[in-house]
Amino acid sequence: MDDDAMMMSNQDRLIYMANQIARNLSAASHGMAVEAVADHIASFWAPRMRAQIFALQAEGRANLTPVADAAITLLRNRDAGLAARPVGAIGQPEQQ
């Protein structure tokens, strides 16, 4: 944000969060990063938040980075049954 920007709106913040996750998971290859971002969002975002970002993306109002954008698309396809979900639980259960 530049010095004059005010605080983010809720929608801006959602997009910001998706991009931030993508930036932090982008050290891997594009394909792996996209999977990792989609898994992360599936694990931690409530359905309401996912629905909001799908809508923003569909309306072309989401200024998403390429990795974040692909991840949201993958996630939407998964939720709609168009792409395979990862096997088993999303989060790894504790092993003891």
Added chain:
Amino acid sequence: MSFSRETDHGTPAVITAGKSVTLTIDGQSVTLPEGTSIMRAASLLGGSIPKLCATDSVESFGSCRLCLVEVEGRIGYPASCTTPVAEGMVVRTQTERLKTLRRGVMELYISDHPLDCLTCAANGDCELQDQAGAVGLRDVRYGYDGATNMGQAKDVSNPYFDFDPSKCIVCSRCVRACNEVQGTFALTIEGMGFESKVSASQGEGFLRSECVSCGACVQACPTASLIEKKVVEIGTPDRAVVTTCAYCGVGCTFRAEMRGEELVRMVPWKDGKANRGHSCVKGRFAWGYARHQDRILNPMIRASVDEPWREVSWDEAIAHVASEFRRIQARYGRNSVGGITSSRCTNEETFLVQKLIRQGFGNNNVDTCARVCHSPTGYGLKTTFGTSAGTQDFDSVMQSDVIMVIGANPTDGHPVFASRMKKRLRQGAKLIVIDPRRIDLVKSPHVEATHHLPLRPGTNVAMLTAMAHVIVTEKLYDEPFIRARCDWDEFEDWAAFVAQPARSPEAIEPLTGVRADDVRAAARLYATGGNGAIYYGLGVTEHSQGSSTVMAIANLAMATGNIGREGVGVNPLRGQNNVQGACDMGSFPHEYSGYRHVSDDATRKLFEDAWGVALDSEPGLRIPNMLDAATEGAFKAIFIQGEDILQSDPNTHHVAAGLAAMECVVVQDLFLNETANYAHVFLPGSTFLEKDGTFTNAERRIQRVRKVMAPLNGYGDWEIVQLVAHAMGLDWTYDHPSQIMDEIAALTPTFAHVSYDALEALGSLQWPANNAAPLGTPTMHLDGFARGKGKFVVTDYVPTDEKTGPRFPLLLTTGRILSHYNVGAQTRRTANAAWHPEDRLEIHPSDAENRGIKDGDWVSLKSRAGETTLRALITDRVAPGVVYTTFHHPETQANVITTDFSDWATNCPEYKVTAVQVGLSNGPSDWQQSYDAQARHSRRIAVVEASE
């Protein structure tokens, strides 16, 4: 438990046992580790040799000569406290000659001591009195007329204890306790011989001295010379109950010493495995809030926050909560409500709140205050090691050779652990401190960091990756360990990444501001200096890359093989007393107790079968998401147990807007906290002294909290949650918190062996405690990581978007101080206010000078989020360009300033980096004034007219 003091064996136990030796004392044979004193040996046999200058919390000193014994074949009468046992030794502790000698010693002491025993506050609890009796002293030949030290002025400056020099026998137990146990070196014996006397920091009173009021000296003092004011006021205790401190994640255990229903003093429990008989000022002394007049004892409701509160019966309040939540869910949907569990409450209470939400509300909208502190620890350590917790017990630090402290200030935040750490450092372990601020550990009496890397706030990942660069490129990593314990391919990917020239200390020097040579030297020391242990705190987690930093730390530990044995490991210093427990108990919206994701079908079925309802398989809303949803009109009611989100969460304006948009805010707390200004229902909570339960400390240690007095508000917090559950139609049947723990154990594999019976028998248990580890797990990942192979994660440095610029040129970072606890709701209501009456802004002399600011001036602190005012403290503890403040006082509202940037993985707020401007000011900001007015207005309680 009825009252007796814990046995004092006179000298400490020998920890690193070498050979055993066998000897005879008064005809009894005993075998003990070499190095044990004769005094301790006799005590372990059930005897007691008279003593004054020895106590088992400090090394013996041999000054009083009361403990003389006879040893066959030796000339003279050695002091039993300083003489170690030897093979075949024959000792006599009671002979006529010894009696005469001891009486003579005692006579000298008593001749210079006031004989006001009957009216002395320590009467019946004084070792001098006891020992005079024990040696059979009946008469003092010297009379009391000669020169004495009696009648000297008392020092009553400390709010919790008095020092009466005329009762001092100059045994120096206090001095040694301050040096050895606490490590503060605040006391000295001034003068020589008869003139010698105890003095706090060159003659200043205790309050203004270096003393941090830990009370170790008071506990060590054998006379009434150092004595708790409460003992003077109330009298000596008549019973004691062992319980656990409710302040910080060290989890000190105490004997709550009572006189009837009144708490006289808290004495650290010697058998407590977390604290080993020590404590800090908060746990020992700052419990007065439990009876503070501000405590709310009756439930209250109101239709709108503009109205004054109306006191109602428990029945009415509970029925109101249930009907409001049901009404709101009927109107706005199942997911329009949620709740927050508390890291201050017990495991059992936390478990019940999340159960109420998942089972009763039918959603996963539950979160906890750990969101704002250690959620990145959970994420980072689970990803790399497989378990969301620290790897060691506190004792482990005594085996460390290199201690690396990152973004933590243990002497203020975790004082009792800091004392242990300082003890180890005085024994020669090396210290590396990575922190923007020159914390006390960097240089304090007899402790000095080998390396202090004062990095710019927000550059942790760059710094740790640069250390990894040195370790990889200089081949200092532990290849056999990595091959055996970690995924080698992942290691190679990571190693290739960190080895890039762009990650080198030289390349990142302009970012961190730390000299590359220092970074290289620190990395080499950590990798090659022997057992390397990392301790970290909120300076790691509360960043936009908090989770990455935790993983970067885990990478360093794995790469150097510093994991899986005593003396090493990765250890988060947890903030609140039960933040570990709150996380363990399933307080996060995506996981059940034991960190199992809600989407895991097998786990969910376990809970569904136990609770008899279908459970949601999707993650719920986190605190910031709940507030966002509230401002969008989709989230309407919240049940908050023991947390003050308005004061503790970032961007106060946004929190206030979220709360104001809800139709039913329920706050369960001791006091009308800041959040309660926006509440419609207030349910009075109980203190840790008033209920049974357990807390889990930073070393995963589960310890009992025991009820020592009846709850003033009528119910323990777990009972209140159960009442709400009943009103919502749930058939809970808990009569005692132990039954809740039984349910937790049945549903949580890592807790399978935890029960109140087990805790009673063992004192405490560190999870995992199950078939694989029936007695618990002091050190984790011994033979393999919980997740199988340790996972190296590439942590790319992504600078925060919170950047300085012309309008906001300084970086604000925040922290806490010893005498206060978080938002200060409790400690501000005790005499601890004597040490920290207000929050101050620390600013470097050059930044202050540029702005014309003098020490103590009122300054405005302004960020993109808001503005507040406070007074300046000019110090070079902070680097130029960095300012620092605490957040203990609501008037300051430091979180008006903090932004809503947060950790990428967990949304833990970025408290540690805010771009700000500082300027002179002449009073409170507009926000402070309007906030104050709103708070006053909101806290009104309607006066009920007495009926005719």
